[in-house]
Amino acid sequence: MAEAPSRSKNSGREPVPLAVWPVGQVSAQYQRAGRYHPGSAAHPGKMLPELARRIIAEYSAPGALVVDPMAGIGTTLVEAAALGRRTVVIELEHRCVALARENLGHALTSEQRRTARVRRGDARRLPALLGGMAGTVDLVVVSPPYACDAGVIDKPAWRSGRRLCDAGTLNYSRDRSNLGHARGQAYALAMEDVYAGCFAVLRPGGLLVTVTKTTRRAGRLFDLAGTTVNLARGAGFIYLQHVVALLAAIRDGELRARPSFWQLTQTRRARARGEPAHVVVHEDVCVFEKPGVG
Numbered sequence: 691m692a693e694a695p696s697r698s699k700n701s702g703r704e705p706v707p708l709a710v711w712p713v714g715q716v717s718a719q720y721q722r723a724g725r726y727h728p729g730s731a732a733h734p735g736k737m738l739p740e741l742a743r744r745i746i747a748e749y750s751a752p753g754a755l756v757v758d759p760m761a762g763i764g765t766t767l768v769e770a771a772a773l774g775r776r777t778v779v780i781e782l783e784h785r786c787v788a789l790a791r792e793n794l795g796h797a798l799t800s801e802q803r804r805t806a807r808v809r810r811g812d813a814r815r816l817p818a819l820l821g822g823m824a825g826t827v828d829l830v831v832v833s834p835p836y837a838c839d840a841g842v843i844d845k846p847a848w849r850s851g852r853r854l855c856d857a858g859t860l861n862y863s864r865d866r867s868n869l870g871h872a873r874g875q876a877y878a879l880a881m882e883d884v885y886a887g888c889f890a891v892l893r894p895g896g897l898l899v900t901v902t903k904t905t906r907r908a909g910r911l912f913d914l915a916g917t918t919v920n921l922a923r924g925a926g927f928i929y930l931q932h933v934v935a936l937l938a939a940i941r942d943g944e945l946r947a948r949p950s951f952w953q954l955t956q957t958r959r960a961r962a963r964g965e966p967a968h969v970v971v972h973e974d975v976c977v978f979e980k981p982g983v984g
């Protein structure tokens with residue numbers, strides 16, 4: 691486990707230490723091959739397994755309790771179990787819950803799966819969903835919806851002149867209680883509840899790690915990491931560290947982007963409209979501490 695960043699109480703005035711992690715040296719498909727169920731491809735917003743592994747290894751010890759309240763296909767679940775952590779993850783969509791369970795059974799040993807659980811529910815009810823474990827969690831990893839129209843790519847439909855993403859797959863599902871649909875103030879209010887729940891379930895000194903991506907809406911960049919830092923601080927957390935997780939590969943000292951078909955199409959369309967868009971090649975990993983020790 692790496693040395694934790696300085697715990698001097700960061701009131702918001704001190705600069706937060708910055709690190710860069712090259713987690714995209716190998717493609718996402720290759721990272722998941724053989725370890726995740728092929729059906730996982732249908733989820734439009736997955737975390738890189740290498741990123742989840744690195745977060746868990748850096749910010750928790752073997753045997754620690756790791757929670758993900760918005761689990762998707764269960765990347766945190768699988769990687770935490772593989773690293774010998776106890777883990778409980780929550781997800782709203784039945785389809786994702788089934789995939790996360792499938793992934794748990796896919797490449798892990800029965801011993802690794804023994805202390806891993808998937809529960810269906812709303813992340814805004816995290817303390818109730820964890821029951822007696824609330825207050826004992828060592829690490830919460832959360833990759834919230836990015837407040838953008840993520841959807842499942844359908845290339846054949848697109849080639850025949852239809853939409854790139856079927857409307858039913860946008861924002862994870864048609865269910866409006868899925869926070870993939872929330873925007874602006876509604877997004878902030880909902881995530882305020884999620885981070886308050888994360889605060890309640892962590893033990894004093896426990897860590898919250900958020901993974902977000904800068905997106906572009908109507909030509910304007912939306913700094914989701916900045917919004918997340920404000921929300922987490924509002925919930926009582928101390929902002930400890932910022933990590934730039936490089937999705938691009940580094941080859942011969944240069945960044946080689948690995949844009950998805952979706953990203954490429956969106957960026958090209960934005961440029962065609964005259965917007966100075968670039969492919970975003972990183973995610974923001976923000977690390978927060980629940981105060982209360984030492």
Ligand SMILES: C[S@@+](CC[C@H](N)C(=O)[O-])C[C@H]1O[C@@H](n2cnc3c(N)ncnc32)[C@H](O)[C@@H]1O
Nearest residue numbers: 735736737760762763765782812813833868869
């Ligand atoms: C960015 S994805 C997380 C992906 C995940 N880290 C993975 O690697 O698969 C966000 C997830 O939050 C889920 N979600 C949205 N609203 C939710 C809510 N209210 N409670 C629980 N999960 C929710 C979505 O269904 C989606 O799977």
